[in-house]
Every structure is written in C-alpha cells, then in structure tokens.
Amino acid sequence: xxxxxxxxxxxxxxxxxxxxxxxxxxxxxxxxxxxxxxxxxxxxxxxxxxxxxxxxxxxxxxxxxxxxxxxxxxxxxxxxxxxxxxxxxxxxxxxxxxxxxxxxxxxxxxxxxxxxxxxxxxxxxxxxxxxxxxxxxxxxxxxxxxxxxxxxxxxxxxxxxxxxxxxxxxxxxxxxxxxxxxxxxxxxxxxxxxxxxxxxxxxxxxxxxxxxxxxxxxx
Amino acid sequence: xxxxxxxxxxxxxxxxxxxxxxxxxxxxxxxxxxxxxxxxxxxxxxxxxxxxxxxxxxxxxxxxxxxxxxxxxxxxxxxxxxxxxxxxxxxxxxxxxxxxxxxxxxxxxxxxxxxxxxxxxxxxxxxxxxxxxxxxxxxxxxxxxxxxxxxxxxxxxxx
Numbered sequence: 001x002x003x004x005x006x007x008x009x010x011x012x013x014x015x016x017x018x019x020x021x022x023x024x025x026x027x028x029x030x031x032x033x034x035x036x037x038x039x040x041x042x043x044x045x046x047x048x049x050x051x052x053x054x055x056x057x058x059x060x061x062x063x064x065x066x067x068x069x070x071x072x073x074x075x076x077x078x079x080x081x082x083x084x085x086x087x088x089x090x091x092x093x094x095x096x097x098x099x100x101x102x103x104x105x106x107x108x109x110x111x112x113x114x115x116x117x118x119x120x121x122x123x124x125x126x127x128x129x130x131x132x133x134x135x136x137x138x139x140x141x142x143x144x145x146x147x148x149x150x151x152x153x154x155x156x157x158x159x160x161x162x163x164x165x166x167x168x169x170x171x172x173x174x175x176x177x178x179x180x181x182x183x184x185x186x187x188x189x190x191x192x193x194x195x196x197x198x199x200x201x202x203x204x205x206x207x208x209x210x211x212x213x214x215x216x217x218x219x
Numbered sequence: 220x221x222x223x224x225x226x227x228x229x230x231x232x233x234x235x236x237x238x239x240x241x242x243x244x245x246x247x248x249x250x251x252x253x254x255x256x257x258x259x260x261x262x263x264x265x266x267x268x269x270x271x272x273x274x275x276x277x278x279x280x281x282x283x284x285x286x287x288x289x290x291x292x293x294x295x296x297x298x299x300x301x302x303x304x305x306x307x308x309x310x311x312x313x314x315x316x317x318x319x320x321x322x323x324x325x326x327x328x329x330x331x332x333x334x335x336x337x338x339x340x341x342x343x344x345x346x347x348x349x350x351x352x353x354x355x356x357x358x359x360x361x362x363x364x365x366x367x368x369x370x371x372x373x374x375x376x377x378x
Contacts, residue, residue: 012329056329092326099314100306106365110298111272112290113281113363 012053013060014093016043017086028090034068041065060086163197167206222246223260227271227280236277236359253278261368272368274359284366299341299364308334309361312344313373317354 011019020039026032041064044057063086166181178198185191201207225246230237243253257271257278264270268286272279282290291297301309308331311323323331335355338344343361346353357370367373 012327014328053329060328089326089328093328096307096310096326099310100303103306103310103313103365104301106367107298107301109284109287109366111270111281111284111363111366111368112287113279 013040013044013057014090016040016057017060017090018094018097028087028094030067030087033064033087033090034072037061037064037068162193163200166194166197167201222248222256223263226256226278227260227264230271230278230280233279236279239273239276239278242278270368272359272362274357274362274370277359279359279363281363287366301364302334302337304331304334305337309338309343309357312338312355313357313361313365313370316356316370317347317349319352319354323355 017033017036017040020036020043021028021032024032024036026035041061044054044061047057049057067086181198182191182194185194198207226242229242229245239250239253243250246253248256257273261270265283268283270281270283272281287298304327307327308323311326312318315322320331320335323335335344339346341360342358343364344355345358347356348354362368362370365373
C-alpha cells in the first residue's frame with residue numbers, strides 16, 4: 001500500500017513517531033523509541049515523498065536505528081553536544097503541538113476590525129415606475145447636452161486594403177523579390193503590413209515561393 | 220483634546236494598522252507612554268466592545284473577541300482556518316520569536332518552507348533582519364486571528 005501525503009496537512013517524521021508511540025501508549029523515552037523503530041522504518045518504506053521531505057525522514061530513521069543498535073549492544077554513546085537527541089526533540093515537538101492546539105482554539109474567537117474589509121450586506125433598491133421615469137428623463141437630458149463627438153479618420157494601412165493594391169500591382173509581374181517589396185515600406189507599421197500581406201498571399205497560393213528563400217530575404 | 224481620544228479617533232478612522240513610529244512622532248511621546256496610553260484607552264473601550272492591539276511596529280483598533288460570534292452571524296462570515304503545519308509554525312514563532320527558518324525546521328523535524336510562505340502571504344508573520352540573519356516574528360494580524368491584544372497575553376496564559 002502506498003501512502004500519498006497531502007501537502008497542506010503533511011505529517012513530518014516527529015508526527016509519525018508520536019502517532020506510533022501513542023498507538024502503543026508509550027512515553028517518549030529512548031527505550032520506547034527503540035520499540036517503534038522497526039515500524040517507523042516500515043512506514044517510510046511505503047510512503048511517497050519529495051527528495052527534501054524524504055531527507056527529513058531518513059535522517060530520523062538513521063538516528064533511530066543507531067540509537068537502537070547502541071541500546072541492544074549496550075554501548076554507551078559518546079556524548080556530542082551537537083548531536084540531536086530524538087527523544088528530547090520529540091518532547092519539544094509535542095509541546096509545540098499542544099501550543100498549536102491552543103492557538104487553534106483561540107483562533108475560533110478572533111478580533112475583527114477594519115470596516116472596509118467587512119463583507120457588504122446586500123441591499124434591495126425599491127423604486128417606483130414614476131421615479132424610474134424621472135431618472136431616465138434626467139439622464140437623457142444630460143446626454144443631449146454633452147458636446148457632439150467627432151470621428152477621426154485613421155490613415156493607417158490595413159492588410160486587406162494593401163493586399164488588394166499589392167495583388168493588382170504584381171499581377172503583371174512574373175517574378176519579384178520579397179526584399180524589393182519590403183524596401184517600399186517607409187514606417188515600421190507599413191513594413192509589418194507588407195510582411196503580413198506576403199504571408200497571406202503565400203497561404204492563399206496566389207504567389208509562390210520559387211526558391212525557398214523568399215521570406216528569408218526579408219529577415 | 221487628550222491623547223487617548225486622539226489615538227482612538229485616528230485608529231477608528233484608519234482601515235489599516237497605524238505605524239507606532241508615526242503615532243509617537245504625532246503625539247511627541249515615548250514608547251512607554253504609548254503603552255500606558257494603550258492600557259488606559261483599553262479600559263475606556265471595554266464598555267463599548269472595542270480594544271486596541273499592537274505589535275512591535277503597529278497599532279490597530281479592533282472589536283473585542285467576545286463579539287466575534289455576533290459579527291460572524293451578522294455578516295455570515297467565518298474565522299480564518301489554519302492547517303495543522305501552519306499552526307505549528309505559528310506557535311513556534313509566537314513563543315520563540317524572533318526565530319530563523321533552520322531553527323523552526325529543527326523543532327518540527329521537517330521543512331517549513333511551504334507553511335512559512337502561506338503565513339507570510341496571510342500577513343500573520345513577517346521577516347526581520349537580526350545580525351544579518353533573516354528571522355520571523357508575528358504581526359498584529361496574527362494577534363487579531365488568535366484574539367489577543369498583546370503577545371504577552373499569550374505567554375501569560377501558557378505559564
């Protein structure tokens with residue numbers, strides 16, 4: 001069986017150890033940790049984790065295995081201040097879990113503030129037909145008084161209009177180069193329109209790419 | 220007009236927490252005097268269901284936690300829910316602040332990257348630089364979420 005852990009409620013190695021000890025109703029001691037080491041190793045062999053998370057599990061597993069072997073062989077471990085004591089870490093973690101539980105309880109009674117964040121209550125606007133008529137007439141009156149807008153003609157070149165002009169122009173020609181067409185453009189906008197027109201005419205089969213380098217000339 | 224009334228009116232008008240530095244400069248008082256002002260204002264506000272909360276940088280006017288249920292019922296809203304890992308990380312920061320990521324990871328025995336990112340996004344914690352190291356501390360938003368007026372309140376209850 002493969003366990004897939006959800007990220008949002010991901011349980012770390014300490015969580016798993018506490019669960020294993022809890023199931024057997026054992027206190028957090030080096031001896032009881034030795035008793036659940038095999039189960040812990042079995043657990044991590046069945047879960048799917050990212051490399052980072054697996055590293056955390058393997059670190060604890062290696063430390064548990066070492067502690068257990070020292071316990072079985074009755075070897076007194078060398079005291080190293082930097083070395084992590086799993087039982088001690090677990091007790092610290094258990095305390096944090098109980099503090100987290102306290103915070104969870106507290107968060108059920110939060111402090112609210114900031115009226116701008118308060119959800120707006122929905123309101124129904126009740127208006128009579130006459131009132132609506134007055135508002136409508138007022139709006140119409142307002143819009144009639146507004147200055148008339150003027151249409152400004154754009155002199156920009158469109159692909160459609162250019163395509164027609166261009167095709168008329170080349171219809172008498174047997175052959176032409178793309179470069180010569182592009183050279184006629186005086187602005188960037190015109191160059192884009194010329195290029196798009198060439199592509200469109202190629203696609204429609206109205207012109208053909210005789211030497212396979214037709215468009216490369218443009219580049 | 221006394222400072223207490225001025226402080227409460229400024230915080231009442233503001234939709235967001237106000238910077239402590241800004242308050243000290245406006246009123247020309249010390250941090251200790253502001254703390255005393257906050258305490259006396261909170262005594263006066265008790266009767267009207269409001270309270271002032273503050274962290275190291277900001278102060279805000281909130282509704283007392285006793286009225287949260289009323290607000291939730293009236294506005295059909297629910298308190299913010301936090302996942303178990305997020306609560307663990309938040310507890311570690313709240314009780315051991317300022318604290319760095321590696322220390323948090325060591326206590327939990329697992330990487331807290333994801334939870335820290337979520338808590339930062341929710342503005343429940345913020346980064347501070349202590350001796351060139353990045354550490355995390357709780358915010359005024361955190362105090363609102365857990366319903367406390369000062370971080371000392373959390374420590375007192377834990378003893």
